[in-house]
Each structure stands twice: as structure tokens, then as C-alpha cells.
Amino acid sequence: MIKLELKNLVRNPLVLILVLFLFVFILFAAYNGKSRVNKQLEGIELVKNKENTFYTNHKTILTAIEKGEQDAPRRVFEDPSNPVAMGNYYGGVYLISTPAPLAAISNGQSDIFPYYSKVNISGTNAAKDNDNFENPLNIATGGFDLAFVFVFILPLLIIAFSYNILSSEKEQGTLRLLLSMPINIKTWLLKKIVFRYVFIVLLISTLLTLSLIIIGANILNLSYLTLLLSLALYTLFWFALAFLVNLLNKSSSQNIILLLGTWLLFVMIIPSFVNILSSSIYPSPSRVEYVTAKRAIEKEFEKKEEAILQNYYAENPSENNAQGETVDRFRNYWNKNFILLNEKDKFMEAFEGKFEKQSMNQRNFANSLSWFSPAILLQNTMNEIAETDTQHYLNFQNEAKQFQKEWTAYFYNKYKNHQKITVEDFNNFPKQKNN
Secondary structure, eight states: OHHHHHHHHHHOHHHHHHHHHHHHHHHHHHHHHHHHHHHHHHHHHHHHHHHHHHHHHHHHHHHHHHTTSSOOOSSGGGOTTOHHHHHSTTOOEEEEOOOOTTGGGOOTTTTTSOSEEEEETTEEEETTTOOOOOOHHHHHHOOOOHHHIIIIIHHHHHHHHHTTTTHHHHHTTOHHHHHHSSSOHHHHHHHHHHHHHHHHHHHHHHHHHHHHHHHTOOOOSHHHHHHHHHHHHHHHHHHHHHHHHHHTTOOHHHHHHHHHHHHIIIIIIHHHHHHHHHHHHSOOOOHHHHHHHHHHHHHHHHHHHHHHHHHHHHHOGGGOOOSSOOSOHHHHHHHHHHHHHHHHHHHHHHHHHHHHHHHHHHHHHHHHHGGGOHHHHHHHHHHHHHTOSHHHHHHHHHHHHHHHHHHHHHHHHHHHTTOOOOTGGGGSSOOOSOO
8 A cells, every 4th residue: 555655646746746846945945044044144243353353453552552652542432441441432242142053944033133232331232233124024024934834835735635535536436446345444544644644754854954954054953853853743733634624525625625724724813813812912012102111211210310329429428529520520420320320220120121021921922822723833943943032032132131231340340449451351351151
């Protein structure tokens, strides 16, 4: 039976055409994903080169100053020995989110969230130096990636392979012959389904592996095995559905209508319903609303600045440089600025926490409903493997915020103790731990 089934598949020109198209789809999607990853790597290299050039030049200047070969720049913010100049203004470092080994398989949220962030004393500046803006239409519709091929196109291929296994026998008049033999029709159908399932799983595994090798992706890791297992389970779901539909003993046209209907239900309708329901129960604030509220809270903070400074100086009278005229206006400004920066961070964290909590509730609710659609489960799994899921980028943003505090503390301690930056200090600046 297996040999006969294999011969039928090999001799069927439609099967060969479908296999060819599937390979083209997978290879093209893999190439698209690799192009996006390469674009990100180019952006990362650009900003890191910019950072390295800045500190190399200022280290060279500082070396000359320490040797007495030249005078320090008159403008304080250009002085490489000044902690604020190196920690803020043109200084700072770029934190990067390096693409995962299998980042090419799914665009996920990579076209919405930044993959690098400029960090200095004043805060984080996510991807402001990135001049490559994404086409809004691409963001709205999504890219043609491997996740799209497997989530949307693969089920259609499975339907084409399995919708008429039993009905075709009935329509060709061979079903009576089968029934006259000492075989169980359900067992016969199950064997055919299992054979086609194994054939498709081996096919997509081979084509995917070949395509990823062609684009130079790293597949020698546990994540790739997880990907193959996820695809095998997703394929199993659609073949199981085809098995049940074939058992209904309907005509081929009725079978394909039922299967296409379930495809619409699980791939299009349920995901859309989950999105609408989660947005309705936990509505996220619009960008306009967020920006408006942020401006209002910043104005409110500005009104409290004088009171904050007075309270701080009352608790720390030794640090009050605001009494009388201060000769060093630059230092007087940053004395106040460091105090206000710390308080403003607390102020803004409380404000942003309300918006982040609402978004988190929406994501958690949507994830709790994802079990109603295998398409959502596969999409989420591929995003996690590619590290292009929302949580990955939120973790990166939190990492940037924590690193910003570490960065500020380093330069503030130098500034507070009237210590100058030395050439040796350039090697001791805080660095990103995992990149």
C-alpha cells in the first residue's frame, strides 16, 4: 500500500508542482528573513562604529592632554576628562539586541520595536539614529516570512493533499471494490493519512533545512529541533482534521468546502476575534493619548521641580550650592539636574507603569485564548524561537532602563567627588553584559 501510494504521489504532476511551489515559497521567505536580519546587523555595526569612533577620538585627545601636548577644550561638554561630557551630551553607549540564530524565520515584532538603544545620563534614546523607516503598509500587513508560509500556506497544501482521499474512491466507483475486501475502511483511510502526514513532514523539514543552509542560518541548536517539532504538531492537526472530514463520507466538493471553512476559522477568524476581544476588554491607549498624557505629566513635574530641590537640600544641606552666586554655572546646573533626573525617573516610572500594565493585561489575555487556534500557537512559538516576540523586546527595553541607571551612577560618582575621567577610565565604563 505504501509503495502504491508513493508511486501515485510521484506520478501526479500536481503534487510535483505543489512541492516546487512550496520550495520556492520557503526559500523566498527565508531570503526575506535573512535580508531583514542583515539590515539589522548593518544598523548595529553602524551605531557601534559610531560609538567606537567617538570614544577612540576622545581617548586620543585625553592622552594628549595628560601628556601636556595640548590644552583641554574650552567648552566643558567637549572636555574628555569631564564625567558629564563623556556620560551625556555626545557620549553614551548603544545597547543592542543581537538577532537570534533563527531570527530569519519570523519577523514578529521586529518591525515595530527597536533593536538598539542609545543610553546616556539623560535616559535611553531608542533607535533615534536609525534613518531606515519601515513602510507603514508592511507593518500593517506583515512581511512574507517563514512564519507566514507555515501558518497560512502549509494548511492549504495539506488540504489539497488530503481532502478527497475517500471521496475520490467513491466518485471513481472503486469504493465498492474496497468494501468487498477484508479491510476496515477507517484503518485504510488512517494509513493513507499517516503516510501523507509523514511525507509532508519529511518534505517541509528537508526544504526548510535546505533553505536555511542556503541563507547561512545556524540550525545546529535546540531551537531548530523545537521548530521542527512545532511544525510536525501543526501539520498533525490539519491531517487529523482531514481524516475526520473524510470520515463524514461527503463528496469531494463538500470536503474541500468544510476544510477551507475550518482553515478560515482557525487561521483568520479566531485570531481576529482574539485580537478584537482582548483589545475591547483591555484597550491599549492610543499613541496620541500616551504622548498627550506624557506631556501633561512632564509639565506637572516641572511645577514641582523647585519644591523637590528645596526638600532635597533641606535633607542634604552640605550639597546646597544654590546659595548665593555660583561661579561654576555648569556645575550648578548639573547639581540640580542629577537631583531632578533621579526624581523624574521615579515620577515617569509610576506614569508609564499604568500604560504598561494595561498592555500586559491585554497580552496575557490574548495568550490565554491562543489555545483555541493552532495558528496562533505556531506563530507565537516561531516568534519566540526567532526572539522577535513582544516579550523579548520589552525585556530589552527593561535592560536598557537598568543599564541607564548603572551608567548614570558611574559618571555621577565621578562628578560628585570632583574626579576627572582618565585614559584608564575609558576601559572601565559600564558595558552591556549580554549582546
